Amino acid sequence: MRLDKSEILEAIVKELETEVRRIQGANKEASGSATDEESRAESKWDTGGLEASYLARGYAQQFTELARQANGLRAFELPSFNGKAVALGALVRCDLDGYECFMFLLPAGGGIELEYQDMEVTVVTTDSPMGRALMNKIHGEAFRLPSGLKGTILEIL
Secondary structure (H helix, E strand, C coil): CCCCCHHHHHHHHHHHHHHHHHHHHHHHHHHHHHCHEEEEEECCCCHHHHHHHHHHHHHHHEEEEEEHHHEEEEEECCCCCCCCCCCCEEEEEEEEEEEEEEEECCCCCCCCEEEECEEEEECCCCCCHHHHHCCCCCCEEEEEEECCCCCEEEEEE
8 A cells, every 4th residue: 555645735735725715605694794784782781792702703714823824735745754763744654652643744634534545644833732742753753641641653754
């Protein structure tokens, strides 16, 4: 089985873009509620319109951040890791307390999980405990997470 990191990265970008569209729709709905005639306050305790405007602002901020992440990943150059230590752009196959998993260390998109060739690939960033544990490790090296889980690097792609 041949793993194609660029295909996996493309699938991750598509996941982010799907989330961007979902957030954009939610923002549009919340913005509509904030400005709707029925949302106008009828008393000083009636805060429905104000709450909808706060929600719309939150969605707008999420939209901006997710769009920034998607654009950054679209432009990200995937390096080769033949014989090198784990760094940004590495797809790492590891054993985590007896469970084989794939972690893709990227500058954005942390937490995204997707299926690729019947394997689950999880995106981690250097801000995450897993990302920090993997950084600068080499093939065969052990690592430990703050939760106590132990792992071993099986392959770096």
